Amino acid sequence: MSRRTVRFGIIGCGLMGREFASAVARWCHLLDTDAIPEIYAVCDANPQATEWFSQNFTLGQITADYRELLANPEVEAVYCAVPHNLHEKLYIEIIQAGKHLLAEKPFGIDLAACQNILAEVNRHPELLVRCSSEFPFFPGVQRIVKMIQEGAFGKIIEVRSGFLHSSDLDPNKPINWKRRIATCGEYGCMGDLGMHVLHVPARVGWKPKNVRALLSKVVDQRPDGKGGMAPCETWDNAILACETENGFPMVLEAKRISPGDMNSWFVRIVGTENSAEFSTKNPKSIRTMPYKSGVPQAWHVEDIGYRVPYKTITGDIFEFGFSDSLLQMWAAFLDELVHREGMKGDFRCATPQEALVSHQLFTAALASQKASSTVMVDG
Numbered sequence: 001m002s003r004r005t006v007r008f009g010i011i012g013c014g015l016m017g018r019e020f021a022s023a024v025a026r027w028c029h030l031l032d033t034d035a036i037p038e039i040y041a042v043c044d045a046n047p048q049a050t051e052w053f054s055q056n057f058t059l060g061q062i063t064a065d066y067r068e069l070l071a072n073p074e075v076e077a078v079y080c081a082v083p084h085n086l087h088e089k090l091y092i093e094i095i096q097a098g099k100h101l102l103a104e105k106p107f108g109i110d111l112a113a114c115q116n117i118l119a120e121v122n123r124h125p126e127l128l129v130r131c132s133s134e135f136p137f138f139p140g141v142q143r144i145v146k147m148i149q150e151g152a153f154g155k156i157i158e159v160r161s162g163f164l165h166s167s168d169l170d171p172n173k174p175i176n177w178k179r180r181i182a183t184c185g186e187y188g189c190m191g192d193l194g195m196h197v198l199h200v201p202a203r204v205g206w207k208p209k210n211v212r213a214l215l216s217k218v219v220d221q222r223p224d225g226k227g228g229m230a231p232c233e234t235w236d237n238a239i240l241a242c243e244t245e246n247g248f249p250m251v252l253e254a255k256r257i258s259p260g261d262m263n264s265w266f267v268r269i270v271g272t273e274n275s276a277e278f279s280t281k282n283p284k285s286i287r288t289m290p291y292k293s294g295v296p297q298a299w300h301v302e303d304i305g306y307r308v309p310y311k312t313i314t315g316d317i318f319e320f321g322f323s324d325s326l327l328q329m330w331a332a333f334l335d336e337l338v339h340r341e342g343m344k345g346d347f348r349c350a351t352p353q354e355a356l357v358s359h360q361l362f363t364a365a366l367a368s369q370k371a372s373s374t375v376m377v378d379g
Protein backbone atom coordinates (compact mmCIF):
# COMPACT_ATOMS: atom_id res chain seq x y z
CA MET A 1 0.00 0.00 0.00
CA SER A 2 1.41 3.41 -0.89
CA ARG A 3 1.22 5.87 1.98
CA ARG A 4 1.15 9.62 1.82
CA THR A 5 3.98 11.26 3.78
CA VAL A 6 3.00 14.35 5.74
CA ARG A 7 5.98 16.50 6.64
CA PHE A 8 5.70 18.02 10.12
CA GLY A 9 7.35 20.90 11.86
CA ILE A 10 7.42 20.85 15.66
CA ILE A 11 7.36 24.16 17.50
CA GLY A 12 8.21 23.62 21.16
CA CYS A 13 10.66 20.77 21.71
CA GLY A 14 9.95 20.17 25.41
CA LEU A 15 8.02 17.33 27.06
CA MET A 16 5.21 17.09 24.52
CA GLY A 17 7.30 17.85 21.44
CA ARG A 18 9.35 14.77 22.29
CA GLU A 19 6.25 12.67 22.96
CA PHE A 20 4.99 13.45 19.45
CA ALA A 21 8.36 12.63 17.89
CA SER A 22 8.42 9.33 19.79
CA ALA A 23 4.95 8.47 18.44
CA VAL A 24 6.20 9.20 14.92
CA ALA A 25 9.23 6.94 15.48
CA ARG A 26 6.78 4.17 16.46
CA TRP A 27 4.48 4.66 13.45
CA CYS A 28 5.32 1.14 12.22
CA HIS A 29 3.24 -0.02 15.21
CA LEU A 30 0.12 0.96 13.28
CA LEU A 31 -1.36 -1.29 10.61
CA ASP A 32 -3.32 -0.12 7.57
CA THR A 33 -2.54 3.59 7.88
CA ASP A 34 -2.41 5.38 4.56
CA ALA A 35 -0.51 8.40 5.86
CA ILE A 36 2.80 8.58 7.64
CA PRO A 37 4.18 11.62 9.49
CA GLU A 38 7.79 12.70 9.06
CA ILE A 39 9.54 15.00 11.53
CA TYR A 40 11.08 17.37 9.02
CA ALA A 41 11.65 20.57 10.96
CA VAL A 42 12.01 21.45 14.64
CA CYS A 43 11.99 24.80 16.41
CA ASP A 44 12.63 25.79 19.99
CA ALA A 45 13.60 29.14 21.44
CA ASN A 46 16.10 27.21 23.56
CA PRO A 47 18.56 25.57 21.12
CA GLN A 48 19.48 22.86 23.68
CA ALA A 49 15.92 21.54 23.47
CA THR A 50 16.42 20.54 19.83
CA GLU A 51 19.53 18.42 20.53
CA TRP A 52 17.56 15.24 21.38
CA PHE A 53 15.78 15.63 18.02
CA SER A 54 18.97 15.93 15.98
CA GLN A 55 20.35 12.87 17.81
CA ASN A 56 17.30 10.76 16.94
CA PHE A 57 15.93 12.08 13.62
CA THR A 58 17.23 13.16 10.24
CA LEU A 59 15.98 16.72 10.05
CA GLY A 60 15.61 19.14 7.16
CA GLN A 61 15.52 22.22 9.40
CA ILE A 62 16.47 23.18 12.96
CA THR A 63 15.72 26.73 14.02
CA ALA A 64 15.17 28.91 17.07
CA ASP A 65 12.76 31.16 15.12
CA TYR A 66 9.33 29.67 14.43
CA ARG A 67 8.81 32.12 11.54
CA GLU A 68 11.62 30.39 9.63
CA LEU A 69 9.86 27.05 10.10
CA LEU A 70 6.54 28.53 8.94
CA ALA A 71 8.22 29.97 5.83
CA ASN A 72 9.50 26.51 4.85
CA PRO A 73 7.33 25.17 1.99
CA GLU A 74 8.39 21.59 2.81
CA VAL A 75 6.44 21.77 6.10
CA GLU A 76 2.80 20.76 5.54
CA ALA A 77 1.62 20.46 9.14
CA VAL A 78 2.71 21.72 12.55
CA TYR A 79 2.54 20.35 16.08
CA CYS A 80 2.82 23.30 18.46
CA ALA A 81 3.53 22.61 22.16
CA VAL A 82 4.55 25.86 23.84
CA PRO A 83 3.50 27.70 27.04
CA HIS A 84 -0.09 28.97 27.03
CA ASN A 85 0.78 32.68 26.67
CA LEU A 86 2.15 31.90 23.18
CA HIS A 87 -0.82 29.88 21.87
CA GLU A 88 -2.81 32.75 20.38
CA LYS A 89 0.05 34.38 18.46
CA LEU A 90 1.68 31.19 17.25
CA TYR A 91 -1.48 29.26 16.36
CA ILE A 92 -2.80 32.22 14.34
CA GLU A 93 0.50 32.62 12.49
CA ILE A 94 0.71 28.87 11.81
CA ILE A 95 -2.78 28.93 10.27
CA GLN A 96 -1.99 32.09 8.29
CA ALA A 97 1.11 30.32 6.94
CA GLY A 98 -1.23 27.67 5.47
CA LYS A 99 -0.15 24.78 7.72
CA HIS A 100 -2.41 22.14 9.24
CA LEU A 101 -2.17 22.27 13.03
CA LEU A 102 -2.44 19.96 15.97
CA ALA A 103 -2.42 22.52 18.76
CA GLU A 104 -2.00 21.93 22.44
CA LYS A 105 -4.59 22.64 25.07
CA PRO A 106 -5.95 24.84 26.47
CA PHE A 107 -5.97 26.39 22.96
CA GLY A 108 -5.29 29.96 24.05
CA ILE A 109 -4.47 31.36 27.47
CA ASP A 110 -8.03 32.65 28.01
CA LEU A 111 -11.45 32.88 26.38
CA ALA A 112 -10.56 35.91 24.21
CA ALA A 113 -7.43 34.18 22.90
CA CYS A 114 -9.41 31.03 22.11
CA GLN A 115 -12.06 33.08 20.27
CA ASN A 116 -9.37 34.85 18.21
CA ILE A 117 -7.78 31.54 17.23
CA LEU A 118 -11.19 30.12 16.36
CA ALA A 119 -11.92 33.11 14.10
CA GLU A 120 -8.69 32.36 12.19
CA VAL A 121 -9.60 28.66 12.00
CA ASN A 122 -12.96 29.63 10.49
CA ARG A 123 -11.23 31.81 7.88
CA HIS A 124 -9.25 28.73 6.73
CA PRO A 125 -11.62 25.79 6.25
CA GLU A 126 -9.05 24.21 3.92
CA LEU A 127 -6.82 23.52 6.94
CA LEU A 128 -7.29 20.89 9.61
CA VAL A 129 -6.91 22.35 13.10
CA ARG A 130 -7.40 20.15 16.15
CA CYS A 131 -6.57 20.27 19.85
CA SER A 132 -4.56 17.59 21.62
CA SER A 133 -6.47 15.34 24.06
CA GLU A 134 -5.43 11.71 24.13
CA PHE A 135 -7.33 9.98 26.96
CA PRO A 136 -10.56 9.34 25.01
CA PHE A 137 -8.48 7.04 22.79
CA PHE A 138 -8.11 4.49 25.61
CA PRO A 139 -10.19 1.41 24.62
CA GLY A 140 -12.22 1.64 27.84
CA VAL A 141 -13.20 5.24 27.09
CA GLN A 142 -14.06 4.38 23.49
CA ARG A 143 -16.44 1.69 24.82
CA ILE A 144 -18.09 4.17 27.19
CA VAL A 145 -18.49 6.76 24.40
CA LYS A 146 -20.26 4.10 22.29
CA MET A 147 -22.52 3.27 25.24
CA ILE A 148 -23.42 6.96 25.56
CA GLN A 149 -24.12 7.28 21.83
CA GLU A 150 -26.33 4.16 21.90
CA GLY A 151 -28.33 5.53 24.86
CA ALA A 152 -27.29 2.56 27.02
CA PHE A 153 -27.52 4.45 30.31
CA GLY A 154 -31.28 5.15 30.19
CA LYS A 155 -31.88 8.41 32.04
CA ILE A 156 -28.51 9.74 33.15
CA ILE A 157 -28.50 10.45 36.88
CA GLU A 158 -25.03 11.96 37.28
CA VAL A 159 -21.64 12.29 35.52
CA ARG A 160 -18.20 12.66 37.06
CA SER A 161 -15.05 13.21 35.09
CA GLY A 162 -11.59 14.17 36.27
CA PHE A 163 -7.88 14.36 35.75
CA LEU A 164 -5.75 14.10 38.88
CA HIS A 165 -2.03 14.65 39.34
CA SER A 166 0.26 14.64 42.34
CA SER A 167 3.16 16.12 40.40
CA ASP A 168 3.06 19.33 42.47
CA LEU A 169 2.65 17.69 45.89
CA ASP A 170 6.37 18.03 46.63
CA PRO A 171 6.87 21.62 47.91
CA ASN A 172 10.56 21.36 46.95
CA LYS A 173 9.73 21.08 43.24
CA PRO A 174 11.07 24.30 41.66
CA ILE A 175 8.67 26.81 40.14
CA ASN A 176 8.01 26.56 36.39
CA TRP A 177 5.85 28.35 33.82
CA LYS A 178 2.77 26.32 34.80
CA ARG A 179 2.67 28.04 38.22
CA ARG A 180 2.71 31.57 36.80
CA ILE A 181 -0.34 33.49 35.58
CA ALA A 182 1.64 35.29 32.85
CA THR A 183 2.58 32.01 31.14
CA CYS A 184 -0.08 29.49 32.24
CA GLY A 185 -3.06 31.85 32.57
CA GLU A 186 -5.60 32.66 35.30
CA TYR A 187 -7.23 29.26 34.79
CA GLY A 188 -4.24 27.52 36.41
CA CYS A 189 -4.96 23.78 36.75
CA MET A 190 -8.16 24.14 34.67
CA GLY A 191 -6.19 25.35 31.64
CA ASP A 192 -3.56 22.75 32.26
CA LEU A 193 -5.80 19.69 32.80
CA GLY A 194 -9.37 20.76 32.11
CA MET A 195 -9.61 20.12 28.35
CA HIS A 196 -8.83 16.48 29.08
CA VAL A 197 -11.79 16.41 31.48
CA LEU A 198 -14.20 18.17 29.10
CA HIS A 199 -13.37 16.32 25.88
CA VAL A 200 -15.80 13.41 26.28
CA PRO A 201 -18.69 15.52 27.69
CA ALA A 202 -18.23 18.08 24.88
CA ARG A 203 -18.07 15.34 22.23
CA VAL A 204 -21.33 13.72 23.33
CA GLY A 205 -23.09 17.09 23.70
CA TRP A 206 -23.23 17.44 27.50
CA LYS A 207 -23.06 21.17 28.01
CA PRO A 208 -22.61 22.88 31.40
CA LYS A 209 -25.40 25.44 31.94
CA ASN A 210 -23.93 26.84 35.15
CA VAL A 211 -21.06 26.16 37.51
CA ARG A 212 -20.19 26.44 41.17
CA ALA A 213 -16.42 26.28 41.30
CA LEU A 214 -14.25 25.42 44.27
CA LEU A 215 -10.70 26.42 43.37
CA SER A 216 -7.79 26.01 45.75
CA LYS A 217 -4.16 26.96 46.08
CA VAL A 218 -2.28 24.41 48.13
CA VAL A 219 1.41 25.33 47.81
CA ASP A 220 1.98 29.10 48.10
CA GLN A 221 5.63 29.32 47.09
CA ARG A 222 8.35 27.19 45.54
CA PRO A 223 12.13 27.32 45.12
CA ASP A 224 12.95 29.72 42.30
CA GLY A 225 16.05 27.78 41.24
CA LYS A 226 18.28 30.70 42.27
CA GLY A 227 18.40 30.03 46.00
CA GLY A 228 15.22 31.98 46.84
CA MET A 229 11.49 31.33 46.83
CA ALA A 230 8.91 32.42 44.23
CA PRO A 231 5.14 32.75 44.72
CA CYS A 232 2.88 30.14 43.05
CA GLU A 233 0.20 32.24 41.43
CA THR A 234 -2.05 29.69 39.76
CA TRP A 235 -4.87 27.49 41.08
CA ASP A 236 -3.67 24.02 42.04
CA ASN A 237 -7.00 22.22 42.27
CA ALA A 238 -10.49 22.69 40.84
CA ILE A 239 -13.83 21.06 41.56
CA LEU A 240 -16.54 22.25 39.17
CA ALA A 241 -20.11 21.32 40.05
CA CYS A 242 -22.28 21.94 36.98
CA GLU A 243 -25.94 21.72 36.09
CA THR A 244 -26.04 20.65 32.46
CA GLU A 245 -28.40 21.67 29.67
CA ASN A 246 -29.10 17.93 29.47
CA GLY A 247 -30.81 17.95 32.87
CA PHE A 248 -28.34 16.06 35.06
CA PRO A 249 -25.51 17.19 37.35
CA MET A 250 -21.91 16.87 36.21
CA VAL A 251 -18.94 17.18 38.57
CA LEU A 252 -15.56 17.83 36.98
CA GLU A 253 -12.23 17.72 38.76
CA ALA A 254 -8.83 19.00 37.61
CA LYS A 255 -6.18 18.70 40.30
CA ARG A 256 -2.44 19.13 40.31
CA ILE A 257 -2.17 18.16 43.97
CA SER A 258 -4.10 14.97 44.54
CA PRO A 259 -1.96 12.70 46.74
CA GLY A 260 -1.59 9.21 45.29
CA ASP A 261 -2.67 10.16 41.78
CA MET A 262 -0.25 10.22 38.87
CA ASN A 263 -1.91 11.21 35.62
CA SER A 264 -5.17 9.57 36.74
CA TRP A 265 -7.93 10.34 34.24
CA PHE A 266 -11.39 8.99 34.99
CA VAL A 267 -15.02 9.10 33.94
CA ARG A 268 -18.03 7.73 35.83
CA ILE A 269 -21.58 7.78 34.48
CA VAL A 270 -24.53 6.66 36.56
CA GLY A 271 -27.84 5.99 34.83
CA THR A 272 -31.22 4.38 35.45
CA GLU A 273 -30.49 1.45 33.09
CA ASN A 274 -26.72 1.24 33.19
CA SER A 275 -23.71 2.71 34.92
CA ALA A 276 -20.07 2.65 33.83
CA GLU A 277 -16.70 3.79 35.01
CA PHE A 278 -13.15 3.84 33.71
CA SER A 279 -9.90 5.10 35.19
CA THR A 280 -6.39 5.08 33.80
CA LYS A 281 -5.43 3.68 37.22
CA ASN A 282 -6.88 0.39 35.91
CA PRO A 283 -6.25 0.89 32.20
CA LYS A 284 -7.25 -2.66 31.24
CA SER A 285 -10.71 -2.71 32.74
CA ILE A 286 -14.06 -1.04 32.59
CA ARG A 287 -16.75 -1.50 35.20
CA THR A 288 -20.39 -1.56 34.15
CA MET A 289 -23.62 -2.20 36.02
CA PRO A 290 -26.74 -2.87 33.95
CA TYR A 291 -29.93 -2.47 35.98
CA LYS A 292 -33.37 -4.03 35.58
CA SER A 293 -36.16 -3.98 38.11
CA GLY A 294 -35.91 -6.97 40.44
CA VAL A 295 -32.40 -7.92 39.32
CA PRO A 296 -29.51 -7.59 41.81
CA GLN A 297 -27.30 -4.54 41.38
CA ALA A 298 -23.81 -5.92 40.68
CA TRP A 299 -20.79 -4.31 39.04
CA HIS A 300 -19.24 -6.27 36.17
CA VAL A 301 -15.52 -5.88 35.54
CA GLU A 302 -14.34 -6.55 32.01
CA ASP A 303 -10.71 -6.61 30.90
CA ILE A 304 -11.07 -4.74 27.67
CA GLY A 305 -7.60 -5.28 26.23
CA TYR A 306 -6.15 -3.46 23.24
CA ARG A 307 -9.27 -2.87 21.13
CA VAL A 308 -8.27 0.40 19.51
CA PRO A 309 -9.75 2.68 16.86
CA TYR A 310 -6.62 2.22 14.66
CA LYS A 311 -5.36 -1.36 14.42
CA THR A 312 -1.80 -2.06 15.52
CA ILE A 313 0.58 -5.00 15.67
CA THR A 314 -0.36 -5.44 19.36
CA GLY A 315 -2.75 -8.30 20.04
CA ASP A 316 -6.16 -7.67 21.60
CA ILE A 317 -5.16 -9.25 24.92
CA PHE A 318 -2.29 -6.88 25.74
CA GLU A 319 -2.31 -3.74 27.85
CA PHE A 320 -2.82 -0.18 26.62
CA GLY A 321 -1.00 2.86 28.07
CA PHE A 322 -0.39 6.61 27.83
CA SER A 323 1.97 6.46 24.83
CA ASP A 324 -0.50 4.18 23.03
CA SER A 325 -3.23 6.78 23.50
CA LEU A 326 -0.97 9.44 21.97
CA LEU A 327 -0.24 7.17 19.00
CA GLN A 328 -3.97 6.58 18.47
CA MET A 329 -4.69 10.33 18.72
CA TRP A 330 -2.04 11.03 16.11
CA ALA A 331 -3.44 8.28 13.89
CA ALA A 332 -6.83 10.02 14.10
CA PHE A 333 -5.26 13.38 13.19
CA LEU A 334 -3.49 11.92 10.14
CA ASP A 335 -6.61 9.97 9.13
CA GLU A 336 -8.69 13.16 9.21
CA LEU A 337 -5.96 15.21 7.52
CA VAL A 338 -5.89 12.85 4.56
CA HIS A 339 -9.58 11.87 4.34
CA ARG A 340 -11.40 14.79 6.04
CA GLU A 341 -15.14 14.01 6.24
CA GLY A 342 -14.43 10.53 4.88
CA MET A 343 -12.01 9.66 7.68
CA LYS A 344 -11.93 5.97 8.45
CA GLY A 345 -12.06 6.14 12.24
CA ASP A 346 -15.19 7.41 13.96
CA PHE A 347 -13.54 9.43 16.75
CA ARG A 348 -11.78 12.60 15.67
CA CYS A 349 -9.36 14.64 17.77
CA ALA A 350 -10.81 17.43 19.92
CA THR A 351 -12.06 20.31 17.79
CA PRO A 352 -11.52 24.05 18.28
CA GLN A 353 -15.26 24.34 19.09
CA GLU A 354 -14.85 21.77 21.86
CA ALA A 355 -11.89 23.77 23.21
CA LEU A 356 -14.16 26.85 23.20
CA VAL A 357 -16.71 25.00 25.36
CA SER A 358 -13.94 24.35 27.90
CA HIS A 359 -12.92 28.04 27.90
CA GLN A 360 -16.52 29.16 28.46
CA LEU A 361 -16.71 26.86 31.47
CA PHE A 362 -13.33 27.88 32.94
CA THR A 363 -14.15 31.58 32.56
CA ALA A 364 -17.44 31.08 34.42
CA ALA A 365 -15.58 29.00 37.03
CA LEU A 366 -13.20 31.90 37.77
CA ALA A 367 -16.20 34.21 38.23
CA SER A 368 -17.91 31.63 40.44
CA GLN A 369 -14.85 31.33 42.68
CA LYS A 370 -14.61 35.11 42.99
CA ALA A 371 -18.29 35.52 43.88
CA SER A 372 -18.56 32.31 45.95
CA SER A 373 -21.73 31.53 44.04
CA THR A 374 -23.13 29.72 41.02
CA VAL A 375 -22.46 31.44 37.67
CA MET A 376 -24.13 30.87 34.28
CA VAL A 377 -21.84 29.53 31.53
CA ASP A 378 -22.03 31.74 28.40
CA GLY A 379 -22.11 30.09 25.03
Ligand SMILES: NC(=O)c1ccc[n+]([C@@H]2O[C@H](COP(=O)([O-])OP(=O)(O)OC[C@H]3O[C@@H](n4cnc5c(N)ncnc54)[C@H](O)[C@@H]3O)[C@@H](O)[C@H]2O)c1
Pocket residue numbers: 011012013014015016017043044045046049064066080081082083084086104105106132133134191192
Ligand atom coordinates in the same frame (compact mmCIF):
# COMPACT_ATOMS: atom_id res chain seq x y z
N1 LIG B 1 -1.61 16.52 25.86
C1 LIG B 1 -0.98 16.35 27.01
O1 LIG B 1 -1.11 15.31 27.67
C2 LIG B 1 -0.08 17.42 27.53
C3 LIG B 1 0.82 17.16 28.58
C4 LIG B 1 1.67 18.20 29.00
C5 LIG B 1 1.60 19.46 28.43
N2 LIG B 1 0.69 19.68 27.41
C6 LIG B 1 0.59 21.01 26.76
O2 LIG B 1 1.68 21.12 25.85
C7 LIG B 1 2.13 22.48 25.79
C8 LIG B 1 3.61 22.51 26.15
O3 LIG B 1 3.77 21.89 27.42
P1 LIG B 1 5.11 21.07 27.76
O4 LIG B 1 4.81 20.34 29.03
O5 LIG B 1 5.60 20.33 26.57
O6 LIG B 1 6.07 22.30 28.08
P2 LIG B 1 7.67 22.34 28.13
O7 LIG B 1 8.02 23.48 29.00
O8 LIG B 1 8.24 20.98 28.41
O9 LIG B 1 8.05 22.68 26.59
C9 LIG B 1 7.72 23.91 26.00
C10 LIG B 1 8.85 24.26 25.04
O10 LIG B 1 8.47 25.44 24.31
C11 LIG B 1 9.67 26.17 24.09
N3 LIG B 1 9.37 27.54 23.72
C12 LIG B 1 9.02 28.57 24.52
N4 LIG B 1 8.86 29.69 23.77
C13 LIG B 1 9.07 29.34 22.48
C14 LIG B 1 9.05 30.06 21.24
N5 LIG B 1 8.75 31.37 21.20
N6 LIG B 1 9.35 29.40 20.11
C15 LIG B 1 9.66 28.09 20.15
N7 LIG B 1 9.72 27.36 21.29
C16 LIG B 1 9.42 27.99 22.44
C17 LIG B 1 10.42 26.04 25.41
O11 LIG B 1 11.79 26.37 25.27
C18 LIG B 1 10.18 24.58 25.74
O12 LIG B 1 11.22 23.74 25.25
C19 LIG B 1 1.23 23.26 26.75
O13 LIG B 1 0.17 23.82 26.01
C20 LIG B 1 0.71 22.21 27.70
O14 LIG B 1 -0.55 22.54 28.28
C21 LIG B 1 -0.11 18.69 26.96
